[in-house]
Amino acid sequence: MITKITHTCIYVLNQDSAYDFYVNKLGFKVHTDAPMGEGARWLTVTPPEQPELEITLFLIAEGAMFNKETVSTMTALIKKGTFGAAVFTCKDLLATYEELKAKGVVFKKPPTKEFYGMEALFADDSGNWFSLSQANS
């Protein structure tokens, strides 16, 4: 039986910029950063308290997986903010919001009370958006 999820994927437009965003701004840890030859790079990061969950920062680039047309379509969709890639959680949303803002993270929605707690929305450097929530205690 399936027991857990080990890898998930966020499509990014630039892996260097994504590294800076997820590692230096969000505080995620690098799990694997491996050159795969011909300029390709396998880059995965983990949330601070989930070292077993690898988030693949997957580059949209022309190659075996994406042809030129797909790259163009995916790039436009990502930049437009089409994809909501995940829901993150934190212990203190107001503090996390202030810190991420100070580090240059762009918020689409400030901390707002919801029935389950509080939620804010932010975008990564490519355009993917995320929910950041704090549950009611």
Added chain:
Amino acid sequence: MEQYEKLYLYKRIVRAKLFIDDHYAENIDIDNIADQASFSKYHFIRLFKSIYGKTPHNYLIKVRIDKAKLLLSADVSVLETSMAIGFDSPTSFTAVFKKLVRKTPSEFQKDAKTRNAAINRNPFLFVPNCYAETNGWIK
């Protein structure tokens, strides 16, 4: 507390935390940080801990040890690492590192070196086959 007052309070604590993040290698004086954030020392420590789950001092130690792990993984010596992150001596650094990480800095570095060598030798061991195949990295 009014929302505005709460946000202003958070800004001050977050600024202090970011100060620690940027100046972890220096001889940081918690009293000084509390003053700059316009809090009494004890009020500052209590608020900081309520938000970050650690006192400012313990948070500083955590930041230093996290930085140490990066340096050790990049093959910086234990001595140079201890100095780079603001410890007075490699002995005190080793004691704190071992307490938090459950291995000595040398053991940590050896494990990191082994892993890095494995990645360089055969990165496919670290990539799920589906991704390697769809990317055309393997046939």
